[in-house]
Amino acid sequence: MGKITASITGIQGYVPDYILTNKELETLVDTNDEWIISRTGIKERRILKGEGKGSSDMGAEAVKGLLEKTNSTAEEIDLIICATATPDMIFPSTACVIADKVGAINCFAYDLMAACSGFLYALSTASKFIETGTYKKVVVVGADKMSSIVDYQDRATCIIFGDGAGAVMLEPTEDGLGIQDAILRSDGSGREFLHMKAGGSVKPASYATIDAREHFVFQDGQTVFKSAVKNMADVSGEIMERNNLTADDVAWLVPHQANKRIIDATSRRMGVEDEKVMKNIEKYGNTTNGTIPLCLWEWENQLNKGDNIILAAFGGGFTWGSIYLKWAYDSNK
Numbered sequence: 001m002g003k004i005t006a007s008i009t010g011i012q013g014y015v016p017d018y019i020l021t022n023k024e025l026e027t028l029v030d031t032n033d034e035w036i037i038s039r040t041g042i043k044e045r046r047i048l049k050g051e052g053k054g055s056s057d058m059g060a061e062a063v064k065g066l067l068e069k070t071n072s073t074a075e076e077i078d079l080i081i082c083a084t085a086t087p088d089m090i091f092p093s094t095a096c097v098i099a100d101k102v103g104a105i106n107c108f109a110y111d112l113m114a115a116c117s118g119f120l121y122a123l124s125t126a127s128k129f130i131e132t133g134t135y136k137k138v139v140v141v142g143a144d145k146m147s148s149i150v151d152y153q154d155r156a157t158c159i160i161f162g163d164g165a166g167a168v169m170l171e172p173t174e175d176g177l178g179i180q181d182a183i184l185r186s187d188g189s190g191r192e193f194l195h196m197k198a199g200g201s202v203k204p205a206s207y208a209t210i211d212a213r214e215h216f217v218f219q220d221g222q223t224v225f226k227s228a229v230k231n232m233a234d235v236s237g238e239i240m241e242r243n244n245l246t247a248d249d250v251a252w253l254v255p256h257q258a259n260k261r262i263i264d265a266t267s268r269r270m271g272v273e274d275e276k277v278m279k280n281i282e283k284y285g286n287t288t289n290g291t292i293p294l295c296l297w298e299w300e301n302q303l304n305k306g307d308n309i310i311l312a313a314f315g316g317g318f319t320w321g322s323i324y325l326k327w328a329y330d331s332n333k
C-alpha cells in the first residue's frame, strides 16, 4: 500500500451578484478609478446584500455546488472546516451553520481563524485528518463577508475588500497526488498593523467603540505591503527549494489576492512567469479566505492531473504560508 495523501477532488466557488465598482466607490470616498487600479489592480468587487445574510450563506452555496460536482452526499461529509475572518457570529461557528444549511448531519465542524492565511491553514489541518486515515471526506471552506467589517468612509481600506467564498473536497489517494508539503508561519508582533480594534474580549462593543469606528478593519497599508511581499516570496521560495522544484516545474502559482503589486512582486522573486500566476483580483478584490479557492475554481478547466501548484498567502496576525500540491484530476477532460 502506498502512502495516503490528501487530494483535492473538487472545487466550487460562490460570489454574490452585486458588483461594487471603483466608480461607485468614488461616490463614497475621495478616490478615483485610476488610483485604485494602479495601486491595487482592483476594478470591482462583489458585495453580499440582504438582511440576515452572512458568510455561511456564501459558504453553504459553495458546498452545495461542491457536493454536486463530486457526486457526494451531505451525509457522507466527515468534517467541515471553515476558514473565516467574518464569522456569522462569534459563536456558534460558521462551519456548524454551513453544515446545517447543507444537511451535513454526520460531520463535526469548526472554524479556523488566521485572517487571509486561513484557507491555507485549514487546508493543511484538514490534510492531516486524511493522511492519518481518520476521515474520507473533508470539506474546507473559505468564506468572508468583508463588507460587514469594512469602513466605507475609509478610503485606504474600503477599496480593497470584497465578499466571496470557495470550498474544496479533500479525499485520500495513494497515487502520490494531492498535498505534498506545507510551510505555515505566524508572528503575532505584527498584530498592530492589521486588526479590528473592538468587538473581542479586550474591548467589547460599546457606544464608545462604535463612535470611534473601531469595529472595522484597521490597516497600516505600507507595513502590511512590505511584510506580505517579503514573507509570501520567502516561504514560496522555501517550499520550492525543499521540494527541488524550479520555476519551470511549477504549473501554477495561486497567490492570495491582496494587491496586484504584491502578487507580481512575489511571482517575480520566485521566477514564475506571469502566464502561470492566477489573478482575479481585478474582479473580486481581496475576499480574504475566499481568494485562493475562487482562483482554483475559475482556473479549474485549465488544470491537469499532476500539475505542480504552489499556493501562497499572507494576512493579519501576521500569518503566512505556502502549500505545494499536485493537482489530482483532469478537469477539462
Ligand SMILES: CC(C)(COP(=O)(O)OP(=O)(O)OC[C@H]1O[C@@H](n2cnc3c(N)ncnc32)[C@H](O)[C@@H]1OP(=O)(O)O)[C@@H](O)C(=O)NCCC(=O)NCCS
Pocket: 030, 031, 032, 035, 036, 039, 040, 116, 155, 156, 159, 219, 220, 221, 222, 224, 225, 228, 258, 259, 262, 286, 314, 315, 316
Ligand atoms: C493600501 C494600499 C493599496 C495603499 O497603497 P500605497 O501605495 O501603500 O499608498 P499609501 O498608503 O502610501 O498612500 C499614498 C497616498 O495615497 C493616498 N490614498 C490612500 N488611499 C487612497 C485612495 N483609495 N484613493 C486615493 N488616494 C489614496 C494616501 O492618503 C496617500 O496620500 P498622501 O501621500 O497625500 O499622504 C497598499 O499599501 C496595500 O495594498 N497594502 C497591503 C494591503 C493588503 O495586502 N492587505 C491585506 C493583507 S492580507
